[in-house]
Every structure is written in C-alpha cells, then in structure tokens.
Amino acid sequence: MFWLTYISNLVNGETMNVMILGAGGGIGLALLEAYAQAPETTKIFATHHRPVSDVSPLVNWLQLDLADPDSVAALAAQVDDAIDRWICCTGILAYPDHGPEKSLRQLNAEKLQCDHMINAVGPLTAFAALAPRLRSSQLRAAFLSAQVGSIEDNRLGGWHGYRMSKAALNMGVKCLAIECARWRNDPTIVAVHPGTTKSNLSRSFIQTRKAPVQSAAVCADNLKQLIESLQPEQSGQFLRLSGERLPW
Numbered sequence: 001m002f003w004l005t006y007i008s009n010l011v012n013g014e015t016m017n018v019m020i021l022g023a024g025g026g027i028g029l030a031l032l033e034a035y036a037q038a039p040e041t042t043k044i045f046a047t048h049h050r051p052v053s054d055v056s057p058l059v060n061w062l063q064l065d066l067a068d069p070d071s072v073a074a075l076a077a078q079v080d081d082a083i084d085r086w087i088c089c090t091g092i093l094a095y096p097d098h099g100p101e102k103s104l105r106q107l108n109a110e111k112l113q114c115d116h117m118i119n120a121v122g123p124l125t126a127f128a129a130l131a132p133r134l135r136s137s138q139l140r141a142a143f144l145s146a147q148v149g150s151i152e153d154n155r156l157g158g159w160h161g162y163r164m165s166k167a168a169l170n171m172g173v174k175c176l177a178i179e180c181a182r183w184r185n186d187p188t189i190v191a192v193h194p195g196t197t198k199s200n201l202s203r204s205f206i207q208t209r210k211a212p213v214q215s216a217a218v219c220a221d222n223l224k225q226l227i228e229s230l231q232p233e234q235s236g237q238f239l240r241l242s243g244e245r246l247p248w
C-alpha cells in the first residue's frame with residue numbers, strides 16, 4: 001500500500017505534508033487514516049498525548065502535552081519539512097475528577113485554567129512554534145472548535161470551562177487569520193465545529209441523545225473534504241463541516 005501511494009504521488013506530481021495534532025483521539029485518528037490513504041500525502045506529522053499504535057509508514061509520531069509549554073516549544077525542533085495542512089484535533093471536555101460544570105457552584109479555578117491551556121493556549125502556541133514551517137504556498141489550517149464555544153449561540157449556559165476555552169480558541173484563530181493574511185503564502189485558517197461525533201470526549205454525553213450521532217470516520221471524511229475545498233476568502237471564519245458559517 002505504501003509503495004502504491006508513493007508511486008502514485010510521483011506520477012501525479014502533487015504532494016503535501018500534513019500535520020495533525022491529537023491524532024490519537026477519535027476524530028484525529030480517523031482523519032489520520034483518511035489522509036494516509038490520499039495519494040497526494042507524502043508525510044504526516046502526528047502528535048499524540050498518550051501512546052498510540054502505528055497506522056502508516058507515512059506517519060512521524062511526536063509526543064505532545066499541550067498543558068506543558070516546554071513540550072509545545074519542543075515541537076519545532078522535531079519538524080523539518082514545510083507543512084501544507086495543519087489540523088488541530090486536540091481538545092478536552094472532562095477530567096477523571098471533574099466533568100463539565102452544570103452551575104456556578106462547580107466552578108474550580110484550576111480546572112478552568114487546564115481547559116484554557118489545552119483548548120486555547122496550547123493550540124495557539126503550538127501553531128506559533130511551528131510558524132517557520134507553515135509558509136507553504138498551499139497552507140490550510142483548521143482548528144477543531146465547538147458550536148458551544150459560540151457566544152452568540154449560547155442559550156443554555158453551563159459547561160463554563162469548555163465554552164469559555166473554545167470561545168478563546170475562536171478569538172485566537174481569528175487573530176491568526178488576520179495576522180497570517182500578511183504572509184506571502186496567503187494561508188487559509190479556520191475554526192471548525194465537527195458536529196456531534198462518537199469519541200471518548202463525547203461518550204458520556206450522547207447516551208441519552210435522540211438525534212443521530214456521526215461516527216468519527218464520517219466526521220473525518222467530511223472534515224477532509226472541507227479542508228481540501230477551503231478558499232482564501234474563508235480565512236478567519238468559524239465553519240460547520242458543510243462549510244456553513246457559524247456565529248462567533
């Protein structure tokens with residue numbers, strides 16, 4: 001399979017290096033598998049937090065803990081190729097000792113700080129650390145956010161830490177898009193709501209849900225399609241997988 005992909009790349013003359021953060025997670029791993037099968041993929045840099053097993057010889061696994069600034073800073077030294085696709089699939093909703101908040105009584109400063117480190121600060125500082133590698137002429141960057149991070153769309157309240165940290169991520173993505181539009185390569189940078197998807201993150205919260213929930217494989221296929229169809233004028237937007245815009 002690897003050699004078939006490699007030969008096909010050579011024949012087509014189209015290649016791309018892909019970086020997926022959180023490639024050990026539900027959506028991240030399915031996306032990794034989708035890109036590993038794409039003939040134009042030459043190399044994948046994939047970060048994991050906990051150990052993962054090998055998927056494809058195209059993958060270079062890198063250890064990353066977004067809660068640790070030294071781990072984020074160390075990323076740069078491990079990636080020596082230009083990156084054409086940056087897809088951040090990391091995120092946290094609940095911890096073993098702390099689920100998402102249902103009311104003010106459950107607010108805990110340490111938990112809120114962890115949410116912000118992992119959901120907003122980590123992804124942004126990782127992008128900054130890799131910036132010299134992100135000057136490819138075809139750079140498309142997607143950060144997985146969540147619709148519940150939309151301030152305008154918040155009608156139910158609760159889940160303070162997740163909502164606040166995803167709203168902070170959204171603002172960070174908007175700032176990146178504005179600043180990076182001054183780069184010569186004119187990158188496209190978006191925040192994406194992947195839709196409710198079966199994964200570790202969602203498992204405890206979808207059991208009673210009546211509406212259908214998509215599999216990680218379906219989510220990844222649609223996400224890849226969205227990323228591959230992104231146009232520079234969409235940079236700085238918050239999108240559903242369908243490409244429809246969400247309010248900030």
Ligand SMILES: NC(=O)c1ccc[n+]([C@@H]2O[C@H](COP(=O)([O-])OP(=O)(O)OC[C@H]3O[C@@H](n4cnc5c(N)ncnc54)[C@H](OP(=O)(O)O)[C@@H]3O)[C@@H](O)[C@H]2O)c1
Nearest residue numbers: 022024025026027049050065066090091146196197199201
């Ligand atoms: N699933 C849904 O319904 C849904 C809905 C809306 C938005 N989203 C968003 O979609 C993205 C992917 O979620 P998912 O459903 O695939 O969840 P998931 O299976 O739990 O994957 C989350 C990923 O984040 C990584 N991660 C967590 N803490 C980290 C840390 N400190 N350092 C580095 N990586 C860390 C996890 O690594 P380890 O497993 O190794 O810790 C895992 O790879 C997240 O941003 C999530 O907020 C998901």
